[in-house]
Amino acid sequence: MSMLRSSLALLAVSLAAGALQAQTDTSANEDYSMYDNLGFADSGAKRYCSPKIEGLSPAKLISLGYDVQGPYALAAGDLLASDGSTVLGQTAQVRATHGIRAAFNIPVVSKTHLVWQMGANYWASNYTYADEVNATSHPLHQSLSEHGLRTAGVSTTVFKPLDSKRFVLFQGSADLSGSYGIGLMPADYLKYSAALIYGKRPTEKKQWGVGVARTYRVGELNYIPVILYNSTDALNKWGAEVLFPARAHVRRTINPRNMLFAGYELEGQSFRLWQNPGSGFDLRKEDLEIRRGEARLRVVYECSLKDFIWLSVQAGYRVNARYDVDRLVGGREIYRAFGLLRDDAYAQVNGLGNPLYFNVSLNLVSP
């Protein structure tokens, strides 16, 4: 009987052997030094640097958020019409500027020697006036009150490592911005932005680069130098995420799933003024664009809610840099080069108060 029991026990152990092997790691006493002297089996293989550095905040694949600016005064200046007449300016109180912000950015090619991403974005800015009746007596306020401003665009990013330390980064986008409706998206008014950066990644925790950009971030078209700088300290507690002058943040990593940022971002675009309701001055007969540029001084908190779903909350101060209306000349925008090439007057010079703002978004972050 005892022999039968021991035989059955041996049988059970045999059957269980495979399952146990799958669950346990038998390498506890392994001599890991045997893995020190290894090299590529393929002697021709090359190492390439990664687009990321250690400790960097996670890239957002899909983002859906809402942005709200608090009350401020919008002083619309005199508007010089194309027929030589003048529409007198008017100051109105904006109770809030708010709207959805959605974006996605999907890797198309993700190889060691090339990373290519495509994306799209949609931002809406709805203007809620404190006194809608009085505000709508001016064409700019009318248009903003009724239609707000929208930006829809596509973007692409290409990261090309040259070797284990050097890389080239290209970002390009085409945006259609203005007070258009869904069915009115004249491709003639697409705005193209691009940046080309040459950089180095000397360590796993630092990368930097220099380049040039064609940008509307300061409200109107400009060509400016850009500086990329990302770094993380040795203890993974502090870091910097900078693409100057577009944005710069100091990062405090509480842990890899909780991060705090302080810094600023420049936002801007040229918005086609196409629609305004009612009778009187008709914006559609003019060739006008708002050159909007603003700085957002802010604190941002980002955390993982569950696995790859991250919450981002930001609060700060929106500082207006420009909100002037420019007239196209022959259907083309005026390139002033900060006043060095041309110094044409704007069709309307506007002033905005600087409110507090708040932004919250849910994000699906990249592996």
Place this chain on the structure above:
Amino acid sequence: MFRKIALWTASALIAFTSLHFDLQEAPGDKLVGVWEPSNGRARVKIDRIGTKYYGRIVWLIEPNDPETGLPKTDKNNPDPALQKVPLKGYRMLKDFVYQPDGTWSEGTIYDPLNGSTYNCVIKMKDKNTLEIRGYIGVQALGRTDVWKRLAVQPSKK
């Protein structure tokens, strides 16, 4: 007596068969070996256990935690009970099954840098190159890393 011998023989046969099944080379075993992710900061040894493939970290470019000076542990793991587990020896690839289309799938990859686990599929581009795609739900939402096979280097004289 005959009954005892028969029982022992049967048991031994099953044990041997089980062991033999494990040792026998399978079509997916070309994955077995030591591999280096593109960042070059770790080396991962992939083995077959039963019918599945697992990869564990066997080398780190920076083996010690700069904060403590002690060997790195899985301190970013969201499960506090696992945060003291040493990274060296940690199974970061789990449960891969070789498929008829020549890929290894149904497995997961763990990123110790952020404590996240992703779905993962492995493709062998050539015998020394793997394309490891970690993704979230669908493969479009993911990132591919290229791993290179490592071999013992001949000692220089």
